[in-house]
Amino acid sequence: MSKSCPHPLRERVREAGNRPGTYRMLAEDGEILYVGKSKQVRTRLLSYLRAREGEKAHRILRDARALAWDYEPSEFAALLRELELIKRHRPRFNVQHKRDGRYSFLKLSPGAAPKLFVVGAVSDDAAVYFGPFRGGRRIVDAVRELNDLLGLRDCALATPMRFADQPDLFAFQPAPRCHRAELKLCVAPCAGGCSEGEYRRRVALARAFLDGDADEPLRWVNDRMAAAAERWEFEYAASLRDRIRRLEMLRDEFLRLREALDNLSFLYHVPGHDGDDRVYVVRRGTIRAAVPAPRTAAERRRLERLTGEHFGLPEHTGALVARHQVDEILLIARWFRANPAELERTVPPDCAARVPLSA
Secondary structure, eight states: OOTTSOOTTHHHHTTSOSSSEEEEEEOTTSOEEEEEEESSHHHHHHHHHTOOTTSHHHHHHHHOSEEEEEEOSSHHHHHHHHHHHHHHHOOTTSOGGGOOTTOEEEEEOOSSSOOEEEESSOOSSSOEEEEEESOHHHHHHHHHHHHHHHTOOOSOTTOOOOOTTSOOTTOOOOOOSSTTTTTTSSOOTTTTSSOHHHHHHHHHHHHHHHTTSOOHHHHHHHHHHHHHHHTTOHHHHHHHHHHHHHHHHHHHHHHHHHHHHHHSOEEEEEOOGGGOOEEEEEETTEEEEEEEOOOSHHHHHHHHHHHHHHHSSOOOOSSEEOGGGHHHHHHHHHHHHHOGGGGGGEEOTTOGGGSOOOO
């Protein structure tokens, strides 16, 4: 923006304080165009006024007719508030809710014959999701191996199913809809190749394998590899060895994910502006409670009781994550990856007595 033609919001920006917070750029009709955060709100807003034509900040300010901001006690609090506002208002200048596109998720679709496959984002549906993972191509290949081994379908979700125990007045026997059934890589739930119960048992075995509670898939391939070697079919045995490596990689990836989620469980003490310190109760990468930091021994005991309430509840400990938790898990993991020294402000959930008292 040139000095000869100052933006009408220039004077409004100068009213902002230089402290942590979130800000919202608004259109003439009140639509929220963009939500951002900064540890120095005024400095960040002034940078918009210096943006060059063609830059994203210039495009946002060109459409903005008003702006608003709210202060937060810390940059971390502002980051959480920014995510909340983006998910609530879905501003058009906020791209993909700031989710890191390098991540992928394993999706188990709902329905009588669930499908296990890799997706790049979590949808608002009734499916079950595992993740997030890095290295999408490797995960896709490994999931294909698991599907082939257990005979799970990989056809379109809209494909109609016809189980072996499904009543049929006309005794019609449909043909399988893809070649995987002929290659014995799918039990063909679309063509009466199995009962619904049998298919669901295979899905349950896949989930148990991913959770580290079943070794049958690996044992089956190992037995085939040993038999092939005894028959001197070394090329086939080598291909089976590669399948074993992909399945082991998938299981190990799930193990690393479970460990990563479990490691994101602690109490996080965050100093705040003007002494507004906070303690965040974090379990498996999501904020379960946020309270003022204790100033007395009695307040610290209350924090211990609160922590016990949240960590005393049973919770799935595998790689399964709820849809609404994904963005927050990624945000918190990214925060501590970018600010590793902040881990020194965390204490294990059973050590609330170690949380320092604020002055």
